[in-house]
Amino acid sequence: MMLDKDFFDRDVLIVAPDLVGKIIVRKFDNDRIMRVRITQTEAYRGVEDKACHAHKGRTPRTDVMYKQPGTIYIYLIYGMYWMLNFVCERENIPQAVLIRAVEGFNGPGKLTKALQIDKSYNNQSICNNSKIMLFDDLYQPEIIVAPRVGIDYAGKEWAEKPWRFMDKSLS
């Protein structure tokens, strides 16, 4: 069954591990369809989280994270790679889940390249979207946690939070 807005209308620390094992379905412009299972996610939790882009407040860039749960947040990193995120919690609470890896594509930059996801998907909703969808096929992976990656600049306290979630059977 398809994930709806209610799925994302929860705390990001609940949604992020729950997304591991779910299926991303991508329909390309030539009608080719690609299905991949999410194997790794990370949680970015609001203004208090120094590693979260929204911690400095609402700006044109972070505005998306304040929107409806299920909104897609895309941004460019290092001038080369698009990062795929899904907004959590109700409006005006800036939380998001980063999709860090899917089955067959290990790394957030690689998976967006494989799925041909770019800036044009920013600020769209994952619910009722004809190009990209999320499904639950009732697969329930065993989850293991780890610190987040690439955020040393946020300071030790935040860099060490165990807010990365991965499928144990694939680690």
Next chain:
DNA sequence: TCTCCGATTCACT
């Protein structure tokens, strides 16, 4: 305007 730097990846030593 100008400067700094990042939720990464890959090639090379």
Next chain:
DNA sequence: GTGAATCGGAGAA
């Protein structure tokens, strides 16, 4: 293990 590629957001001036 180190460094380059590459660009837009955010903050300073």
